[in-house]
Amino acid sequence: QLSVQEPSRSIQLHDNGVCLDRASSVDRKCESGQVMVMQVGQQEITLISLDRKMAILECKFKDISSVSQGSQQQDLFGIVTRKSESNFSCLILRCLSGLVVTEIMNTLQMAFTTAYSQ
Secondary structure, eight states: OEEEOSSSEEEEEEEOOEEEETTTTEEEEOOTTEEEEEEEOSSEEEEEETTTTEEEEEEEGGGEEEEEEOSSSTTEEEEEEEEETTEEEEEEEEOSOHHHHHHHHHHHHHHHHHHHHO
């Protein structure tokens, strides 16, 4: 599902992934099957868990180190964020299909391009 809100864009996705925190070397399994909304703003993204009714990721574009779609499992994507100079975290999410992830990647690319051309 996709819904558009101005000036940001929201994408509903289902999480079935693993959260990794590189700084503390902690692997923790996220609750499977959560429904989430990714809101892409002009300078930030917010990932909201509808089950928990809270934001699980709020990040300015300048703090995003990498966003990538899985090469073999295209229904997966990851977001690596910088917490401090030497502290990163990675969130890996699974969507209903690779097409949804491709749309998310395209939306993020447009948002990054727009944010940094201003």
